[in-house]
Amino acid sequence: MAAAAPGGASTSSRIYRGNVLRLIGPSWVIIGIFLLIPVILTVVYSFLTKEFRGGVQWTPTLAAYDQFFFDRGLFGDEPPRIEWTYLGIFWRSVWQAASATLLCLVIGFPTAWFIATRDPRQRATWLFMITIPYWVNLLIRTVSMKFLIRDEGPLNSLLMWTGITDAPLGLINTNFAVQLGLFYSYLPFMVLPIYAAVERYDFSLSEAAADLYSGMWTTLRLVILPTVRPGIIAGCILVFIPSLGAFLAPDLLGGAKTFMIGSLIEEQFKGAAGNWPFGSAVATILMTIIMAVLLVYARAQGKESK
Amino acid sequence: MRTLLATTVLSALIATSAQAQEELKLYNWFEYMPAELLDKFTSETGIKVVMDTHDGNEALLAALKAGKLGRYDLAVPSDYMVAILGHEGMLDTFTADEIPNFGNIEPKWLDVPFDPGRHSSVPYQWGTTSFMVNRKLYDGPIDTTDIIFNPPETLKGKINVLDSSGETLALASLHLGIPQCSTDREQLKALNALVLGAKPDWASFGSDVAKDVLVSGDAAAGMIWSGFGAKARAENPDLEYAYPRQGYIVWMDNLVLLKDAPNRKAALAFMNFMLEPENAGALSNYARYAPGVTGAEAFVDADLMAAPETNPPADGNGVFVETCPQDSQVLYDAIWTNLKK
Numbered sequence: 001m002a003a004a005a006p007g008g009a010s011t012s013s014r015i016y017r018g019n020v021l022r023l024i025g026p027s028w029v030i031i032g033i034f035l036l037i038p039v040i041l042t043v044v045y046s047f048l049t050k051e052f053r054g055g056v057q058w059t060p061t062l063a064a065y066d067q068f069f070f071d072r073g074l075f076g077d078e079p080p081r082i083e084w085t086y087l088g089i090f091w092r093s094v095w096q097a098a099s100a101t102l103l104c105l106v107i108g109f110p111t112a113w114f115i116a117t118r119d120p121r122q123r124a125t126w127l128f129m130i131t132i133p134y135w136v137n138l139l140i141r142t143v144s145m146k147f148l149i150r151d152e153g154p155l156n157s158l159l160m161w162t163g164i165t166d167a168p169l170g171l172i173n174t175n176f177a178v179q180l181g182l183f184y185s186y187l188p189f190m191v192l193p194i195y196a197a198v199e200r201y202d203f204s205l206s207e208a209a210a211d212l213y214s215g216m217w218t219t220l221r222l223v224i225l226p227t228v229r230p231g232i233i234a235g236c237i238l239v240f241i242p243s244l245g246a247f248l249a250p251d252l253l254g255g256a257k258t259f260m261i262g263s264l265i266e267e268q269f270k271g272a273a274g275n276w277p278f279g280s281a282v283a284t285i286l287m288t289i290i291m292a293v294l295l296v297y298a299r300a301q302g303k304e305s306k
Numbered sequence: 307m308r309t310l311l312a313t314t315v316l317s318a319l320i321a322t323s324a325q326a327q328e329e330l331k332l333y334n335w336f337e338y339m340p341a342e343l344l345d346k347f348t349s350e351t352g353i354k355v356v357m358d359t360h361d362g363n364e365a366l367l368a369a370l371k372a373g374k375l376g377r378y379d380l381a382v383p384s385d386y387m388v389a390i391l392g393h394e395g396m397l398d399t400f401t402a403d404e405i406p407n408f409g410n411i412e413p414k415w416l417d418v419p420f421d422p423g424r425h426s427s428v429p430y431q432w433g434t435t436s437f438m439v440n441r442k443l444y445d446g447p448i449d450t451t452d453i454i455f456n457p458p459e460t461l462k463g464k465i466n467v468l469d470s471s472g473e474t475l476a477l478a479s480l481h482l483g484i485p486q487c488s489t490d491r492e493q494l495k496a497l498n499a500l501v502l503g504a505k506p507d508w509a510s511f512g513s514d515v516a517k518d519v520l521v522s523g524d525a526a527a528g529m530i531w532s533g534f535g536a537k538a539r540a541e542n543p544d545l546e547y548a549y550p551r552q553g554y555i556v557w558m559d560n561l562v563l564l565k566d567a568p569n570r571k572a573a574l575a576f577m578n579f580m581l582e583p584e585n586a587g588a589l590s591n592y593a594r595y596a597p598g599v600t601g602a603e604a605f606v607d608a609d610l611m612a613a614p615e616t617n618p619p620a621d622g623n624g625v626f627v628e629t630c631p632q633d634s635q636v637l638y639d640a641i642w643t644n645l646k647k
Binding site for chain 2: 052053054055074075085086088089150151152172173251252255256257258259264267269270274275
C-alpha cells in the first residue's frame with residue numbers, strides 16, 4: 001500500500017486523462033460527422049462548377065458568388081451591376097425573422113414572468129402546458145394556423161358574426177400571417193430561457209429597489225432587465241436563427257409569393273435546373289452572417305464579464 | 307485470400323437464394339401502386355417485387371445520380387424526366403417483340419416526343435395540367451388562359467398558381483403562343499413581363515395545397531392537375547376544370563427500363579404485366595388517372611372515365627412540358643427567380 005502511494009497520483013491522472021478522451025470521443029465524433037463535415041462540404045461545393053440539372057464538376061470557380069453579388073442582366077451580357085435580388089431576399093428574411101422575434105419577446109417575457117412567479121408546484125404545470133403544442137409536428141401546426149386565419153375560417157367568421165368586422169380581414173397570404181406563424185412556431189424557445197433567468201432572479205432586489213423609491217418601470221429597466229438579460233438574449237437568438245431559415249411558414253401562410261432564404265436555397269436543389277454551387281453559396285453566406293452576429297455577441301458578453 | 311474466398315462463397319449463396327425467389331426492384335412515386343397488383347404479379351410469375359418510393363422527378367434523378375443506378379430495374383418518371391434520363395444515359399432499351407403486350411399501348415402514346423417509338427418506356431398513367439374556376443364566383447367563359455394571366459376583375463387576387471416553374475411558365479408560354487424553350491430575347495422579355503404583371507393578381511403559389519385552396523374557397527381560380535381537380539370537384543361541386551383554347555399541359559408517367567438493371571427479364575415481364583388491360587384498369591382505379599392502354603377503359607370505374615377532368619377535348623391543344631437545353635433553361639430559371647424575388 002505504502003509503496004504504491006507515491007505513483008498513485010500520476011497513475012490515476014493518466015487513467016483520468018485516458019478516460020476523458022474516451023468520454024469526450026463520442027461528442028467529437030458527433031460534432032465531426034453531423035456538423036463539421038456537412039458544413040465543410042457546403043463551403044467546398046459553393047466554390048465548384050455547377051453541372052446542369054444538379055451535381056457539380058470538380059473545377060473551382062467563384063461563379064456562384066458572382067451570381068449572388070453581380071447582376072449581368074437576364075442574358076448575362078450587360079455590364080455588371082450590384083445584384084439586389086438576393087440581397088433583397090436576405091433583407092426580407094431578416095426583417096420577417098426580426099419581427100417574429102420581437103413578437104415572441106413581447107408575448108414571451110410576460111408569459112415567462114407569470115410562470116416564474118407562480119407557486120413552485122404550479123410552475124411545472126404551466127411549463128408543461130407551454131410545451132404541449134410542440135408534441136405536434138411543425139407542419140401540422142402551421143397548416144392549422146392557416147385554417148384558423150383563412151377568409152372562411154373560424155377567426156373571420158367569429159369577427160363577422162359578432163359584427164366587429166363586415167368583411168374578412170384578409171390575413172392569409174400576408175407578411176403578418178408569416179410573422180404570426182413564425183411567432184407561434186418558436187414561442188417556447190423564447191419563454192423557456194427567460195423563465196430560467198427569471199426563476200433565478202432574487203425578488204428581494206425588487207423590494208430593495210422599491211425601498212429606494214424606485215418606480216415599477218425604473219425597477220424593470222434598471223434592476224430586472226439587466227439581471228435576466230442573458231435569458232432574453234438566448235431566447236432572441238433561439239427564435240431569430242430558425243426563423244431566418246424557415247420556409248414552411250412563408251410557403252403555407254405567406255402564399256409562397258416571394259422567396260425567403262430557405263426557399264431560395266431549396267429551389268437550387270429541387271428546382272428544374274438545379275444549381276448546387278449557388279445553393280451552397282447562399283447557405284455559406286447565411287452561415288457567415290449568423291456566425292458574425294454570434295461572434296459580436298460573444299465578444300460583447302466577454303467584455304462585460306471582465 | 308480468405309476474404310476473397312469468403313466473398314465468393316457469400317455472393318454465390320446470395321445468387322442461389324435470388325434464384326430461389328426472383329426479385330424485381332421498382333422505384334415508384336408514393337401512393338401510386340396498389341399492393342394487390344404487386345401480389346397478382348408475384349402469383350403469376352413467382353417474381354417478388356420490392357418497391358421503393360420517391361416524391362418527385364427531381365428526387366428520382368438525384369437518387370439515380372447519387373449512385374442508385376444499377377440497384378433498380380424499373381422506375382416511374384414523368385414525360386420530360388424520361389427524356390432527361392435518356393439523355394443522361396440512364397435508360398436501357400428494348401424491342402417491341404420483347405414485350406408481348408407492347409401492341410396494347412394506345413397508338414397516340416406510341417410515338418411520344420420524350421421516347422419516340424417507345425424504346426425505353428411504356429405508359430403508366432396520364433393526365434393534364436390546367437386550372438379550375440369556382441363557378442359560383444365567376445360565370446364567364448373559362449376556356450382561356452386569360453383566367454390566370456389576365457384575369458377578370460372578380461377573380462383578381464383570388465388565384466393560386468402551381469409553385470413549379472416548369473408548369474407555370476409552360477402555361478404562360480402557351481398564353482403568349484411562344485415556344486417553351488425559347489432563347490429569343492423579345493419572347494423571353496414578353497414572358498418575363500407577363501408573369502410579373504400578373505403576379506399582383508395572384509394570391510398564392512402552391513402545389514401541394516392546389517386542391518385545398520380551391521375547395522375551401524381561398525382561391526376562386528387555380529392551376530391544378532386533372533386527377534387532383536376531380537378530387538377537388540368531389541368536395542366542392544362548384545369547381546369546373548378548364549381546357550383553354552390557347553393550350554394546356556399534358557403529362558404522362560411511364561415505366562422505364564433502367565440501365566444496368568439487375569433483373570432485366572423480370573423488368574420486361576412487369577412492363578408486359580402492366581400493359582394487360584385489366585391490370586392497367588386496376589391501376590387507374592387506384593391512382594385516379596387515365597391509363598394509356600387500349601381496352602383498359604372496360605376495367606376502369608365508370609365515374610372516373612366519365613369525369614370531365616379525365617376527358618380532354620379532341621382539339622389537339624394539349625402539349626407536353628418540354629425539356630429545355632441548358633442555355634435556355636437558365637433563362638427560365640432567372641425569370642422564375644425574378645418573379646419570386
